[in-house]
Amino acid sequence: MPERAADVAAPPYDVLSTDEASARAAGKPWSFLHISRPEIDLPPGTNAYAPQVYAKATENLQGMLAARILERDDEPCYYVYRITAQGHTQTGLVCAAAVAEYDSNRIRKHEYTRPDKEDDRVRQIEALNAQTGPVLVAYPHAPDVDARLAQLATGTPVADVTADDNVRHSVWPIRSPEAIAALSAQFDALSALYICDGHHRSAAASRVAAARRGQAARWPTQEHEYFLAVCFPHRQLQILPYNRIVTDLNGLSVDAFLQRLSEGFNVEAAEAPIAPTTRGEFGLYVAGRWYRLFIHAGLIPVTDPVARLDVSLLADHILAPILNIHDLRTDKRVDFVGGVRGTHALESRVDSGGMAAAFSLHPTHMEDLMAVADRGQVMPPKSTWFEPKLADGLVSHVLD
Numbered sequence: 001m002p003e004r005a006a007d008v009a010a011p012p013y014d015v016l017s018t019d020e021a022s023a024r025a026a027g028k029p030w031s032f033l034h035i036s037r038p039e040i041d042l043p044p045g046t047n048a049y050a051p052q053v054y055a056k057a058t059e060n061l062q063g064m065l066a067a068r069i070l071e072r073d074d075e076p077c078y079y080v081y082r083i084t085a086q087g088h089t090q091t092g093l094v095c096a097a098a099v100a101e102y103d104s105n106r107i108r109k110h111e112y113t114r115p116d117k118e119d120d121r122v123r124q125i126e127a128l129n130a131q132t133g134p135v136l137v138a139y140p141h142a143p144d145v146d147a148r149l150a151q152l153a154t155g156t157p158v159a160d161v162t163a164d165d166n167v168r169h170s171v172w173p174i175r176s177p178e179a180i181a182a183l184s185a186q187f188d189a190l191s192a193l194y195i196c197d198g199h200h201r202s203a204a205a206s207r208v209a210a211a212r213r214g215q216a217a218r219w220p221t222q223e224h225e226y227f228l229a230v231c232f233p234h235r236q237l238q239i240l241p242y243n244r245i246v247t248d249l250n251g252l253s254v255d256a257f258l259q260r261l262s263e264g265f266n267v268e269a270a271e272a273p274i275a276p277t278t279r280g281e282f283g284l285y286v287a288g289r290w291y292r293l294f295i296h297a298g299l300i301p302v303t304d305p306v307a308r309l310d311v312s313l314l315a316d317h318i319l320a321p322i323l324n325i326h327d328l329r330t331d332k333r334v335d336f337v338g339g340v341r342g343t344h345a346l347e348s349r350v351d352s353g354g355m356a357a358a359f360s361l362h363p364t365h366m367e368d369l370m371a372v373a374d375r376g377q378v379m380p381p382k383s384t385w386f387e388p389k390l391a392d393g394l395v396s397h398v399l400d
Contacts (some may be wrong), residue, residue: 032132283359
């Protein structure tokens with residue numbers, strides 16, 4: 001129901017802890033967090049991956065459908081989805097993307113996935129028989145597509161929500177067969193699409209589709225061959241840095257650590273927090289002081305799109321050789337802080353005594369992501385933080 005959109009819309013399931021989700025959903029019985037984070041409706045301490053969690057999600061979804069808080073479309077359609085935040089606007093297409101295009105790598109990846117997180121999304125999809133978290137996808141420069149979407153984003157939206165973080169989410173349905181056919185043809189003509197956020201959701205959708213193939217009697221609509229996506233122009237997407245913090249200096253004193261850094265970087269003391277504005281520039285916060293680091297130009301690879309990323313330069317020239325942190329996916333001595341939290345969050349983590357040092361980075365560029373995906377390569381973990389985020393609950397894809 002359009003008038004209930006503000007009651008339903010919620011942050012993505014994977015940006016909140018259980019406690020944060022519980023606080024956000026307090027007093028909001030129709031918040032989509034009751035579906036995306038259903039452990040909040042179970043006794044404290046319930047394992048978020050326990051069978052009763054997925055059962056609760058199903059119960060809550062059916063309850064919202066029965067109360068007509070959520071309604072199903074009578075016919076297939078597209079939606080235009082516009083996000084507006086602090087002067088930034090991005091306008092994209094809500095669609096069901098083909099699993100076959102994902103499997104063939106026309107919809108391209110740039111990250112490894114973790115089996116446990118894939119398993120969680122598979123169980124969620126199977127329990128709900130629906131995909132409720134859209135995959136954020138970018139399409140390459142296509143002015144005609146941009147113009148058509150802008151033209152379709154007119155009139156009164158079917159959902160128009162300004163979330164707690166002052167981000168506005170507006171959604172318009174596209175029901176005209178002619179408009180649907182024209183958009184389909186335009187997207188079919190694109191050379192590739194790029195997953196930005198949602199690698200586990202898309203991988204899980206592929207697994208569900210593979211498991212359901214050959215069961216036409218049970219799944220006659222073949223909706224499992226598609227997954228929920230929102231496709232934006234790559235030039236409209238914003239990537240913030242994904243900063244790093246470390247628990248210790250690998251036995252080095254601060255002075256010895258700075259001396260080691262000077263072998264590969266120009267190191268300058270700074271009077272204010274450093275938010276790097278160019279490639280090859282890093283901020284370091286240690287022992288209550290900020291330093292600006294510039295990597296020596298000769299250390300930046302020219303041809304390898306992964307090795308020349310700033311997140312790779314930090315890993316290859318500081319984290320691994322100096323701090324003995326080699327696997328960012330598993331090493332507990334390193335943690336990650338999204339750039340949306342600002343440099344003050346880095347200072348806080350270090351000043352609290354829980355961490356020894358923090359590194360601020362220049363954000364990865366969309367062109368970097370696309371180059372990596374085009375080569376079939378993989379970025380280091382936590383290379384991108386897309387902001388603003390899509391809202392959960394405004395659109396879902398039912399698999400029957």
